[in-house]
Amino acid sequence: MRLVFAGTPEVALPSLRALIASERHEVAAVVTRPDAPAGRGRHLVRSPVGALADEHGIEVLTPAKAGAPEFLDRLREIGPDCCPVVAYGALLPQRTLDVPSHGWVNLHFSLLPAWRGAAPVQAAVRAGDEITGASTFRIVKELDAGPVFGTLTVEVGEHETSGELLDRLAVAGADLLVATLDGIEDGTLEAREQPAAEGVSYAGKITVDDAHLDFAAPARAVDRLARAVTPEPGAWAVFRGERLKLGPxxxxxxxxxxxxxxxxxxxxxxxxxxxxxxxxGEVQAQGKKRMAATDWARGTRIEAGERLA
Incomplete structure:
Protein backbone atom coordinates (compact mmCIF):
# COMPACT_ATOMS: atom_id res chain seq x y z
CA MET A 1 0.00 0.00 0.00
CA ARG A 2 0.96 3.61 -0.48
CA LEU A 3 1.35 5.15 2.97
CA VAL A 4 1.72 8.52 4.62
CA PHE A 5 3.14 7.96 8.11
CA ALA A 6 2.27 10.36 10.94
CA GLY A 7 4.43 10.56 14.06
CA THR A 8 6.76 12.85 15.95
CA PRO A 9 8.93 11.54 18.85
CA GLU A 10 11.54 8.79 19.07
CA VAL A 11 8.96 6.22 20.17
CA ALA A 12 7.56 6.35 16.62
CA LEU A 13 10.89 5.50 14.98
CA PRO A 14 10.74 1.67 15.24
CA SER A 15 7.43 1.70 13.36
CA LEU A 16 8.67 4.08 10.67
CA ARG A 17 11.85 2.04 10.19
CA ALA A 18 9.80 -1.18 9.91
CA LEU A 19 7.52 0.34 7.28
CA ILE A 20 10.42 1.74 5.27
CA ALA A 21 12.00 -1.72 5.31
CA SER A 22 8.75 -3.44 4.32
CA GLU A 23 8.67 -4.83 0.81
CA ARG A 24 4.88 -4.57 0.66
CA HIS A 25 4.39 -0.93 1.54
CA GLU A 26 5.68 2.40 0.26
CA VAL A 27 6.13 5.30 2.67
CA ALA A 28 5.43 8.17 0.27
CA ALA A 29 5.62 10.91 2.92
CA VAL A 30 5.58 11.54 6.65
CA VAL A 31 3.52 14.00 8.66
CA THR A 32 5.14 15.35 11.81
CA ARG A 33 4.91 18.29 14.16
CA PRO A 34 6.56 21.51 12.96
CA ASP A 35 10.26 22.07 13.69
CA ALA A 36 10.63 23.35 17.25
CA PRO A 37 13.32 25.43 19.03
CA ALA A 38 15.72 23.37 21.14
CA GLY A 39 19.06 23.68 22.90
CA ARG A 40 20.78 26.75 24.30
CA GLY A 41 20.68 28.53 20.98
CA ARG A 42 16.98 27.77 20.55
CA HIS A 43 17.58 26.76 16.95
CA LEU A 44 14.75 25.08 15.07
CA VAL A 45 15.17 21.32 15.17
CA ARG A 46 13.44 18.63 13.10
CA SER A 47 11.41 16.05 15.02
CA PRO A 48 12.95 12.55 15.27
CA VAL A 49 10.43 11.26 12.70
CA GLY A 50 11.14 14.13 10.35
CA ALA A 51 14.90 13.63 10.68
CA LEU A 52 14.63 9.92 9.85
CA ALA A 53 12.48 10.70 6.83
CA ASP A 54 15.08 13.21 5.66
CA GLU A 55 17.76 10.52 5.88
CA HIS A 56 15.72 8.30 3.55
CA GLY A 57 14.75 11.05 1.12
CA ILE A 58 11.08 10.89 2.10
CA GLU A 59 8.92 13.98 1.81
CA VAL A 60 8.19 15.63 5.18
CA LEU A 61 4.94 17.50 5.81
CA THR A 62 4.79 19.75 8.90
CA PRO A 63 1.34 21.37 9.01
CA ALA A 64 0.60 23.70 11.90
CA LYS A 65 -2.88 22.14 11.85
CA ALA A 66 -3.78 18.78 10.36
CA GLY A 67 -6.89 20.24 8.77
CA ALA A 68 -5.17 23.10 6.95
CA PRO A 69 -6.36 23.37 3.32
CA GLU A 70 -2.85 23.40 1.84
CA PHE A 71 -1.95 20.26 3.81
CA LEU A 72 -5.12 18.49 2.68
CA ASP A 73 -4.43 19.45 -0.93
CA ARG A 74 -0.95 17.91 -0.76
CA LEU A 75 -2.23 14.81 1.04
CA ARG A 76 -4.79 14.24 -1.71
CA GLU A 77 -2.08 14.70 -4.35
CA ILE A 78 0.04 12.02 -2.70
CA GLY A 79 -2.99 9.75 -2.59
CA PRO A 80 -2.24 7.41 0.32
CA ASP A 81 -4.21 4.19 0.68
CA CYS A 82 -3.72 4.33 4.44
CA CYS A 83 -2.08 6.61 7.02
CA PRO A 84 -0.44 4.78 9.94
CA VAL A 85 -0.01 6.90 13.09
CA VAL A 86 2.33 6.56 16.08
CA ALA A 87 2.43 9.39 18.64
CA TYR A 88 1.78 12.17 16.14
CA GLY A 89 0.60 14.60 18.81
CA ALA A 90 -2.11 16.56 17.03
CA LEU A 91 -5.84 16.19 16.48
CA LEU A 92 -7.04 14.91 13.12
CA PRO A 93 -10.32 16.47 11.93
CA GLN A 94 -12.84 14.38 10.04
CA ARG A 95 -12.00 15.98 6.68
CA THR A 96 -8.43 14.74 7.14
CA LEU A 97 -9.51 11.28 8.32
CA ASP A 98 -11.60 10.92 5.15
CA VAL A 99 -8.69 11.28 2.69
CA PRO A 100 -7.14 7.75 2.63
CA SER A 101 -9.45 4.95 1.50
CA HIS A 102 -8.40 2.72 4.43
CA GLY A 103 -8.39 5.54 6.95
CA TRP A 104 -5.82 6.40 9.59
CA VAL A 105 -4.58 3.45 11.67
CA ASN A 106 -3.11 4.25 15.06
CA LEU A 107 -0.66 2.23 17.15
CA HIS A 108 -1.64 2.94 20.75
CA PHE A 109 0.35 1.67 23.72
CA SER A 110 -2.40 0.06 25.79
CA LEU A 111 -4.92 -2.76 25.55
CA LEU A 112 -7.89 -0.72 24.42
CA PRO A 113 -10.37 0.24 25.73
CA ALA A 114 -8.11 0.51 28.79
CA TRP A 115 -6.07 3.70 29.10
CA ARG A 116 -7.28 5.80 26.23
CA GLY A 117 -5.48 9.12 26.09
CA ALA A 118 -2.07 10.76 26.07
CA ALA A 119 -0.14 8.76 28.69
CA PRO A 120 -1.26 5.10 28.63
CA VAL A 121 2.07 3.58 29.63
CA GLN A 122 2.52 5.91 32.59
CA ALA A 123 -1.04 5.16 33.69
CA ALA A 124 -0.49 1.40 33.53
CA VAL A 125 2.67 1.61 35.64
CA ARG A 126 1.08 3.94 38.18
CA ALA A 127 -1.97 1.70 38.49
CA GLY A 128 0.20 -1.35 39.10
CA ASP A 129 -1.04 -3.21 36.03
CA GLU A 130 0.73 -6.54 35.71
CA ILE A 131 -0.18 -6.87 32.02
CA THR A 132 -0.36 -4.17 29.38
CA GLY A 133 0.25 -4.04 25.64
CA ALA A 134 -0.45 -2.23 22.41
CA SER A 135 -3.39 -1.96 20.03
CA THR A 136 -3.88 -0.94 16.42
CA PHE A 137 -7.19 0.73 15.63
CA ARG A 138 -8.89 2.91 13.04
CA ILE A 139 -8.99 6.52 14.20
CA VAL A 140 -12.43 8.07 14.64
CA LYS A 141 -13.52 11.44 16.01
CA GLU A 142 -13.87 10.19 19.60
CA LEU A 143 -10.58 9.82 21.50
CA ASP A 144 -9.00 6.38 20.95
CA ALA A 145 -12.44 4.83 20.52
CA GLY A 146 -12.17 3.39 17.01
CA PRO A 147 -12.49 -0.29 16.08
CA VAL A 148 -9.47 -2.41 16.96
CA PHE A 149 -7.53 -4.44 14.38
CA GLY A 150 -5.06 -6.23 16.63
CA THR A 151 -3.33 -6.30 20.01
CA LEU A 152 -0.22 -7.62 21.71
CA THR A 153 0.39 -8.14 25.42
CA VAL A 154 3.48 -7.82 27.63
CA GLU A 155 4.15 -8.25 31.33
CA VAL A 156 5.15 -5.14 33.25
CA GLY A 157 8.48 -5.68 35.03
CA GLU A 158 8.54 -5.33 38.81
CA HIS A 159 11.06 -2.48 38.66
CA GLU A 160 10.33 -1.25 35.13
CA THR A 161 9.93 2.48 34.49
CA SER A 162 7.45 3.85 32.00
CA GLY A 163 10.34 4.82 29.74
CA GLU A 164 11.72 1.29 29.69
CA LEU A 165 8.28 -0.21 29.12
CA LEU A 166 7.50 2.25 26.33
CA ASP A 167 10.76 1.37 24.57
CA ARG A 168 9.78 -2.31 24.62
CA LEU A 169 6.27 -1.60 23.37
CA ALA A 170 7.56 0.64 20.59
CA VAL A 171 9.67 -2.21 19.17
CA ALA A 172 7.00 -4.90 19.56
CA GLY A 173 4.30 -2.51 18.35
CA ALA A 174 6.17 -1.87 15.11
CA ASP A 175 5.68 -5.51 14.13
CA LEU A 176 2.02 -5.30 15.09
CA LEU A 177 1.53 -2.20 12.94
CA VAL A 178 3.17 -3.78 9.89
CA ALA A 179 1.09 -6.95 10.34
CA THR A 180 -2.05 -4.83 10.64
CA LEU A 181 -1.34 -3.00 7.40
CA ASP A 182 -0.58 -6.33 5.69
CA GLY A 183 -3.95 -7.65 6.80
CA ILE A 184 -5.78 -4.52 5.68
CA GLU A 185 -4.17 -4.75 2.25
CA ASP A 186 -5.03 -8.46 1.96
CA GLY A 187 -8.59 -7.91 3.13
CA THR A 188 -8.09 -10.59 5.80
CA LEU A 189 -8.27 -8.35 8.86
CA GLU A 190 -11.52 -7.08 10.31
CA ALA A 191 -11.60 -4.33 12.91
CA ARG A 192 -13.78 -5.02 15.96
CA GLU A 193 -15.68 -2.28 17.76
CA GLN A 194 -14.58 -1.47 21.29
CA PRO A 195 -17.05 -1.96 24.14
CA ALA A 196 -19.26 1.07 24.62
CA ALA A 197 -18.45 1.45 28.34
CA GLU A 198 -17.08 -1.74 29.90
CA GLY A 199 -13.36 -1.59 30.64
CA VAL A 200 -12.92 1.99 29.42
CA SER A 201 -10.36 4.06 31.33
CA TYR A 202 -8.48 7.25 30.54
CA ALA A 203 -4.86 8.33 30.85
CA GLY A 204 -4.47 12.07 30.75
CA LYS A 205 -1.15 13.79 30.22
CA ILE A 206 1.04 13.77 33.35
CA THR A 207 2.21 17.17 34.53
CA VAL A 208 5.17 18.15 36.69
CA ASP A 209 2.78 18.69 39.60
CA ASP A 210 1.50 15.12 39.18
CA ALA A 211 5.09 13.85 39.63
CA HIS A 212 5.38 15.21 43.20
CA LEU A 213 5.84 12.17 45.43
CA ASP A 214 3.49 11.99 48.42
CA PHE A 215 5.24 10.08 51.18
CA ALA A 216 2.01 9.98 53.19
CA ALA A 217 0.87 7.39 50.62
CA PRO A 218 1.68 3.67 50.91
CA ALA A 219 5.13 2.56 49.80
CA ARG A 220 3.81 0.74 46.74
CA ALA A 221 2.01 3.86 45.54
CA VAL A 222 5.21 5.91 45.94
CA ASP A 223 7.18 3.26 44.02
CA ARG A 224 4.65 3.08 41.19
CA LEU A 225 4.39 6.83 40.76
CA ALA A 226 8.18 7.27 40.74
CA ARG A 227 8.52 4.62 38.03
CA ALA A 228 5.55 5.99 36.09
CA VAL A 229 7.05 9.47 35.76
CA THR A 230 10.56 8.26 34.86
CA PRO A 231 12.08 9.65 32.70
CA GLU A 232 9.46 12.35 32.07
CA PRO A 233 8.52 14.57 33.77
CA GLY A 234 10.59 13.04 36.58
CA ALA A 235 9.68 12.44 40.24
CA TRP A 236 10.48 15.09 42.84
CA ALA A 237 10.05 16.14 46.45
CA VAL A 238 10.98 19.17 48.51
CA PHE A 239 14.00 19.16 50.84
CA ARG A 240 15.06 22.21 52.84
CA GLY A 241 12.73 24.36 50.79
CA GLU A 242 14.13 23.34 47.40
CA ARG A 243 12.98 20.84 44.81
CA LEU A 244 14.92 17.56 44.80
CA LYS A 245 14.62 15.40 41.70
CA LEU A 246 14.26 11.69 42.43
CA GLY A 247 14.81 8.55 40.40
CA PRO A 248 12.86 5.33 40.97
CA GLY A 281 17.97 5.51 44.15
CA GLU A 282 19.45 8.51 42.35
CA VAL A 283 18.76 12.11 43.35
CA GLN A 284 19.53 15.50 41.87
CA ALA A 285 19.60 18.68 43.92
CA GLN A 286 19.13 22.04 42.23
CA GLY A 287 22.25 23.07 40.36
CA LYS A 288 23.88 19.68 40.93
CA LYS A 289 24.48 16.55 38.88
CA ARG A 290 22.45 13.40 39.36
CA MET A 291 24.10 11.12 41.91
CA ALA A 292 23.51 8.11 44.15
CA ALA A 293 21.38 8.94 47.18
CA THR A 294 24.15 7.87 49.56
CA ASP A 295 26.61 10.32 47.96
CA TRP A 296 24.01 13.09 48.15
CA ALA A 297 23.27 12.34 51.80
CA ARG A 298 26.95 12.40 52.80
CA GLY A 299 27.49 15.75 51.13
CA THR A 300 24.28 17.22 52.49
CA ARG A 301 24.84 16.13 56.10
CA ILE A 302 21.25 15.26 56.82
CA GLU A 303 20.23 15.78 60.43
CA ALA A 304 18.02 13.42 62.45
CA GLY A 305 14.34 14.05 61.86
CA GLU A 306 14.70 15.87 58.52
CA ARG A 307 12.08 15.00 55.94
CA LEU A 308 11.17 15.07 52.28
CA ALA A 309 7.88 16.84 51.67
Missing amino acids: VRLSDVDGLAPGELRVERKRVLVGTSTAAVQL
Missing part, protein backbone atom coordinates in the same frame (compact mmCIF):
# COMPACT_ATOMS: atom_id res chain seq x y z
CA VAL A 249 12.80 4.02 44.54
CA ARG A 250 12.90 0.48 45.90
CA LEU A 251 10.61 -1.09 48.47
CA SER A 252 12.03 -2.15 51.84
CA ASP A 253 10.83 -3.93 54.97
CA VAL A 254 11.91 -1.12 57.31
CA ASP A 255 9.20 0.25 59.61
CA GLY A 256 9.19 3.04 62.17
CA LEU A 257 9.85 6.09 59.96
CA ALA A 258 7.26 8.85 59.74
CA PRO A 259 6.08 9.81 56.23
CA GLY A 260 8.92 11.66 54.51
CA GLU A 261 11.39 11.09 57.37
CA LEU A 262 14.93 10.39 56.17
CA ARG A 263 17.29 7.77 57.59
CA VAL A 264 20.84 7.64 56.27
CA GLU A 265 22.65 4.31 56.53
CA ARG A 266 26.06 3.33 55.23
CA LYS A 267 24.77 1.76 52.00
CA ARG A 268 21.30 3.24 51.60
CA VAL A 269 19.02 6.19 52.26
CA LEU A 270 15.50 5.43 53.43
CA VAL A 271 12.36 7.56 53.40
CA GLY A 272 9.28 6.80 55.47
CA THR A 273 5.82 6.33 53.95
CA SER A 274 2.45 5.46 55.45
CA THR A 275 3.55 1.82 55.39
CA ALA A 276 7.17 0.63 55.12
CA ALA A 277 10.05 2.89 54.11
CA VAL A 278 11.33 3.14 50.54
CA GLN A 279 14.96 3.27 49.50
CA LEU A 280 16.07 6.19 47.36
Whole structure:
Protein backbone atom coordinates (compact mmCIF):
# COMPACT_ATOMS: atom_id res chain seq x y z
CA MET A 1 0.00 0.00 0.00
CA ARG A 2 0.96 3.61 -0.48
CA LEU A 3 1.35 5.15 2.97
CA VAL A 4 1.72 8.52 4.62
CA PHE A 5 3.14 7.96 8.11
CA ALA A 6 2.27 10.36 10.94
CA GLY A 7 4.43 10.56 14.06
CA THR A 8 6.76 12.85 15.95
CA PRO A 9 8.93 11.54 18.85
CA GLU A 10 11.54 8.79 19.07
CA VAL A 11 8.96 6.22 20.17
CA ALA A 12 7.56 6.35 16.62
CA LEU A 13 10.89 5.50 14.98
CA PRO A 14 10.74 1.67 15.24
CA SER A 15 7.43 1.70 13.36
CA LEU A 16 8.67 4.08 10.67
CA ARG A 17 11.85 2.04 10.19
CA ALA A 18 9.80 -1.18 9.91
CA LEU A 19 7.52 0.34 7.28
CA ILE A 20 10.42 1.74 5.27
CA ALA A 21 12.00 -1.72 5.31
CA SER A 22 8.75 -3.44 4.32
CA GLU A 23 8.67 -4.83 0.81
CA ARG A 24 4.88 -4.57 0.66
CA HIS A 25 4.39 -0.93 1.54
CA GLU A 26 5.68 2.40 0.26
CA VAL A 27 6.13 5.30 2.67
CA ALA A 28 5.43 8.17 0.27
CA ALA A 29 5.62 10.91 2.92
CA VAL A 30 5.58 11.54 6.65
CA VAL A 31 3.52 14.00 8.66
CA THR A 32 5.14 15.35 11.81
CA ARG A 33 4.91 18.29 14.16
CA PRO A 34 6.56 21.51 12.96
CA ASP A 35 10.26 22.07 13.69
CA ALA A 36 10.63 23.35 17.25
CA PRO A 37 13.32 25.43 19.03
CA ALA A 38 15.72 23.37 21.14
CA GLY A 39 19.06 23.68 22.90
CA ARG A 40 20.78 26.75 24.30
CA GLY A 41 20.68 28.53 20.98
CA ARG A 42 16.98 27.77 20.55
CA HIS A 43 17.58 26.76 16.95
CA LEU A 44 14.75 25.08 15.07
CA VAL A 45 15.17 21.32 15.17
CA ARG A 46 13.44 18.63 13.10
CA SER A 47 11.41 16.05 15.02
CA PRO A 48 12.95 12.55 15.27
CA VAL A 49 10.43 11.26 12.70
CA GLY A 50 11.14 14.13 10.35
CA ALA A 51 14.90 13.63 10.68
CA LEU A 52 14.63 9.92 9.85
CA ALA A 53 12.48 10.70 6.83
CA ASP A 54 15.08 13.21 5.66
CA GLU A 55 17.76 10.52 5.88
CA HIS A 56 15.72 8.30 3.55
CA GLY A 57 14.75 11.05 1.12
CA ILE A 58 11.08 10.89 2.10
CA GLU A 59 8.92 13.98 1.81
CA VAL A 60 8.19 15.63 5.18
CA LEU A 61 4.94 17.50 5.81
CA THR A 62 4.79 19.75 8.90
CA PRO A 63 1.34 21.37 9.01
CA ALA A 64 0.60 23.70 11.90
CA LYS A 65 -2.88 22.14 11.85
CA ALA A 66 -3.78 18.78 10.36
CA GLY A 67 -6.89 20.24 8.77
CA ALA A 68 -5.17 23.10 6.95
CA PRO A 69 -6.36 23.37 3.32
CA GLU A 70 -2.85 23.40 1.84
CA PHE A 71 -1.95 20.26 3.81
CA LEU A 72 -5.12 18.49 2.68
CA ASP A 73 -4.43 19.45 -0.93
CA ARG A 74 -0.95 17.91 -0.76
CA LEU A 75 -2.23 14.81 1.04
CA ARG A 76 -4.79 14.24 -1.71
CA GLU A 77 -2.08 14.70 -4.35
CA ILE A 78 0.04 12.02 -2.70
CA GLY A 79 -2.99 9.75 -2.59
CA PRO A 80 -2.24 7.41 0.32
CA ASP A 81 -4.21 4.19 0.68
CA CYS A 82 -3.72 4.33 4.44
CA CYS A 83 -2.08 6.61 7.02
CA PRO A 84 -0.44 4.78 9.94
CA VAL A 85 -0.01 6.90 13.09
CA VAL A 86 2.33 6.56 16.08
CA ALA A 87 2.43 9.39 18.64
CA TYR A 88 1.78 12.17 16.14
CA GLY A 89 0.60 14.60 18.81
CA ALA A 90 -2.11 16.56 17.03
CA LEU A 91 -5.84 16.19 16.48
CA LEU A 92 -7.04 14.91 13.12
CA PRO A 93 -10.32 16.47 11.93
CA GLN A 94 -12.84 14.38 10.04
CA ARG A 95 -12.00 15.98 6.68
CA THR A 96 -8.43 14.74 7.14
CA LEU A 97 -9.51 11.28 8.32
CA ASP A 98 -11.60 10.92 5.15
CA VAL A 99 -8.69 11.28 2.69
CA PRO A 100 -7.14 7.75 2.63
CA SER A 101 -9.45 4.95 1.50
CA HIS A 102 -8.40 2.72 4.43
CA GLY A 103 -8.39 5.54 6.95
CA TRP A 104 -5.82 6.40 9.59
CA VAL A 105 -4.58 3.45 11.67
CA ASN A 106 -3.11 4.25 15.06
CA LEU A 107 -0.66 2.23 17.15
CA HIS A 108 -1.64 2.94 20.75
CA PHE A 109 0.35 1.67 23.72
CA SER A 110 -2.40 0.06 25.79
CA LEU A 111 -4.92 -2.76 25.55
CA LEU A 112 -7.89 -0.72 24.42
CA PRO A 113 -10.37 0.24 25.73
CA ALA A 114 -8.11 0.51 28.79
CA TRP A 115 -6.07 3.70 29.10
CA ARG A 116 -7.28 5.80 26.23
CA GLY A 117 -5.48 9.12 26.09
CA ALA A 118 -2.07 10.76 26.07
CA ALA A 119 -0.14 8.76 28.69
CA PRO A 120 -1.26 5.10 28.63
CA VAL A 121 2.07 3.58 29.63
CA GLN A 122 2.52 5.91 32.59
CA ALA A 123 -1.04 5.16 33.69
CA ALA A 124 -0.49 1.40 33.53
CA VAL A 125 2.67 1.61 35.64
CA ARG A 126 1.08 3.94 38.18
CA ALA A 127 -1.97 1.70 38.49
CA GLY A 128 0.20 -1.35 39.10
CA ASP A 129 -1.04 -3.21 36.03
CA GLU A 130 0.73 -6.54 35.71
CA ILE A 131 -0.18 -6.87 32.02
CA THR A 132 -0.36 -4.17 29.38
CA GLY A 133 0.25 -4.04 25.64
CA ALA A 134 -0.45 -2.23 22.41
CA SER A 135 -3.39 -1.96 20.03
CA THR A 136 -3.88 -0.94 16.42
CA PHE A 137 -7.19 0.73 15.63
CA ARG A 138 -8.89 2.91 13.04
CA ILE A 139 -8.99 6.52 14.20
CA VAL A 140 -12.43 8.07 14.64
CA LYS A 141 -13.52 11.44 16.01
CA GLU A 142 -13.87 10.19 19.60
CA LEU A 143 -10.58 9.82 21.50
CA ASP A 144 -9.00 6.38 20.95
CA ALA A 145 -12.44 4.83 20.52
CA GLY A 146 -12.17 3.39 17.01
CA PRO A 147 -12.49 -0.29 16.08
CA VAL A 148 -9.47 -2.41 16.96
CA PHE A 149 -7.53 -4.44 14.38
CA GLY A 150 -5.06 -6.23 16.63
CA THR A 151 -3.33 -6.30 20.01
CA LEU A 152 -0.22 -7.62 21.71
CA THR A 153 0.39 -8.14 25.42
CA VAL A 154 3.48 -7.82 27.63
CA GLU A 155 4.15 -8.25 31.33
CA VAL A 156 5.15 -5.14 33.25
CA GLY A 157 8.48 -5.68 35.03
CA GLU A 158 8.54 -5.33 38.81
CA HIS A 159 11.06 -2.48 38.66
CA GLU A 160 10.33 -1.25 35.13
CA THR A 161 9.93 2.48 34.49
CA SER A 162 7.45 3.85 32.00
CA GLY A 163 10.34 4.82 29.74
CA GLU A 164 11.72 1.29 29.69
CA LEU A 165 8.28 -0.21 29.12
CA LEU A 166 7.50 2.25 26.33
CA ASP A 167 10.76 1.37 24.57
CA ARG A 168 9.78 -2.31 24.62
CA LEU A 169 6.27 -1.60 23.37
CA ALA A 170 7.56 0.64 20.59
CA VAL A 171 9.67 -2.21 19.17
CA ALA A 172 7.00 -4.90 19.56
CA GLY A 173 4.30 -2.51 18.35
CA ALA A 174 6.17 -1.87 15.11
CA ASP A 175 5.68 -5.51 14.13
CA LEU A 176 2.02 -5.30 15.09
CA LEU A 177 1.53 -2.20 12.94
CA VAL A 178 3.17 -3.78 9.89
CA ALA A 179 1.09 -6.95 10.34
CA THR A 180 -2.05 -4.83 10.64
CA LEU A 181 -1.34 -3.00 7.40
CA ASP A 182 -0.58 -6.33 5.69
CA GLY A 183 -3.95 -7.65 6.80
CA ILE A 184 -5.78 -4.52 5.68
CA GLU A 185 -4.17 -4.75 2.25
CA ASP A 186 -5.03 -8.46 1.96
CA GLY A 187 -8.59 -7.91 3.13
CA THR A 188 -8.09 -10.59 5.80
CA LEU A 189 -8.27 -8.35 8.86
CA GLU A 190 -11.52 -7.08 10.31
CA ALA A 191 -11.60 -4.33 12.91
CA ARG A 192 -13.78 -5.02 15.96
CA GLU A 193 -15.68 -2.28 17.76
CA GLN A 194 -14.58 -1.47 21.29
CA PRO A 195 -17.05 -1.96 24.14
CA ALA A 196 -19.26 1.07 24.62
CA ALA A 197 -18.45 1.45 28.34
CA GLU A 198 -17.08 -1.74 29.90
CA GLY A 199 -13.36 -1.59 30.64
CA VAL A 200 -12.92 1.99 29.42
CA SER A 201 -10.36 4.06 31.33
CA TYR A 202 -8.48 7.25 30.54
CA ALA A 203 -4.86 8.33 30.85
CA GLY A 204 -4.47 12.07 30.75
CA LYS A 205 -1.15 13.79 30.22
CA ILE A 206 1.04 13.77 33.35
CA THR A 207 2.21 17.17 34.53
CA VAL A 208 5.17 18.15 36.69
CA ASP A 209 2.78 18.69 39.60
CA ASP A 210 1.50 15.12 39.18
CA ALA A 211 5.09 13.85 39.63
CA HIS A 212 5.38 15.21 43.20
CA LEU A 213 5.84 12.17 45.43
CA ASP A 214 3.49 11.99 48.42
CA PHE A 215 5.24 10.08 51.18
CA ALA A 216 2.01 9.98 53.19
CA ALA A 217 0.87 7.39 50.62
CA PRO A 218 1.68 3.67 50.91
CA ALA A 219 5.13 2.56 49.80
CA ARG A 220 3.81 0.74 46.74
CA ALA A 221 2.01 3.86 45.54
CA VAL A 222 5.21 5.91 45.94
CA ASP A 223 7.18 3.26 44.02
CA ARG A 224 4.65 3.08 41.19
CA LEU A 225 4.39 6.83 40.76
CA ALA A 226 8.18 7.27 40.74
CA ARG A 227 8.52 4.62 38.03
CA ALA A 228 5.55 5.99 36.09
CA VAL A 229 7.05 9.47 35.76
CA THR A 230 10.56 8.26 34.86
CA PRO A 231 12.08 9.65 32.70
CA GLU A 232 9.46 12.35 32.07
CA PRO A 233 8.52 14.57 33.77
CA GLY A 234 10.59 13.04 36.58
CA ALA A 235 9.68 12.44 40.24
CA TRP A 236 10.48 15.09 42.84
CA ALA A 237 10.05 16.14 46.45
CA VAL A 238 10.98 19.17 48.51
CA PHE A 239 14.00 19.16 50.84
CA ARG A 240 15.06 22.21 52.84
CA GLY A 241 12.73 24.36 50.79
CA GLU A 242 14.13 23.34 47.40
CA ARG A 243 12.98 20.84 44.81
CA LEU A 244 14.92 17.56 44.80
CA LYS A 245 14.62 15.40 41.70
CA LEU A 246 14.26 11.69 42.43
CA GLY A 247 14.81 8.55 40.40
CA PRO A 248 12.86 5.33 40.97
CA VAL A 249 12.80 4.02 44.54
CA ARG A 250 12.90 0.48 45.90
CA LEU A 251 10.61 -1.09 48.47
CA SER A 252 12.03 -2.15 51.84
CA ASP A 253 10.83 -3.93 54.97
CA VAL A 254 11.91 -1.12 57.31
CA ASP A 255 9.20 0.25 59.61
CA GLY A 256 9.19 3.04 62.17
CA LEU A 257 9.85 6.09 59.96
CA ALA A 258 7.26 8.85 59.74
CA PRO A 259 6.08 9.81 56.23
CA GLY A 260 8.92 11.66 54.51
CA GLU A 261 11.39 11.09 57.37
CA LEU A 262 14.93 10.39 56.17
CA ARG A 263 17.29 7.77 57.59
CA VAL A 264 20.84 7.64 56.27
CA GLU A 265 22.65 4.31 56.53
CA ARG A 266 26.06 3.33 55.23
CA LYS A 267 24.77 1.76 52.00
CA ARG A 268 21.30 3.24 51.60
CA VAL A 269 19.02 6.19 52.26
CA LEU A 270 15.50 5.43 53.43
CA VAL A 271 12.36 7.56 53.40
CA GLY A 272 9.28 6.80 55.47
CA THR A 273 5.82 6.33 53.95
CA SER A 274 2.45 5.46 55.45
CA THR A 275 3.55 1.82 55.39
CA ALA A 276 7.17 0.63 55.12
CA ALA A 277 10.05 2.89 54.11
CA VAL A 278 11.33 3.14 50.54
CA GLN A 279 14.96 3.27 49.50
CA LEU A 280 16.07 6.19 47.36
CA GLY A 281 17.97 5.51 44.15
CA GLU A 282 19.45 8.51 42.35
CA VAL A 283 18.76 12.11 43.35
CA GLN A 284 19.53 15.50 41.87
CA ALA A 285 19.60 18.68 43.92
CA GLN A 286 19.13 22.04 42.23
CA GLY A 287 22.25 23.07 40.36
CA LYS A 288 23.88 19.68 40.93
CA LYS A 289 24.48 16.55 38.88
CA ARG A 290 22.45 13.40 39.36
CA MET A 291 24.10 11.12 41.91
CA ALA A 292 23.51 8.11 44.15
CA ALA A 293 21.38 8.94 47.18
CA THR A 294 24.15 7.87 49.56
CA ASP A 295 26.61 10.32 47.96
CA TRP A 296 24.01 13.09 48.15
CA ALA A 297 23.27 12.34 51.80
CA ARG A 298 26.95 12.40 52.80
CA GLY A 299 27.49 15.75 51.13
CA THR A 300 24.28 17.22 52.49
CA ARG A 301 24.84 16.13 56.10
CA ILE A 302 21.25 15.26 56.82
CA GLU A 303 20.23 15.78 60.43
CA ALA A 304 18.02 13.42 62.45
CA GLY A 305 14.34 14.05 61.86
CA GLU A 306 14.70 15.87 58.52
CA ARG A 307 12.08 15.00 55.94
CA LEU A 308 11.17 15.07 52.28
CA ALA A 309 7.88 16.84 51.67
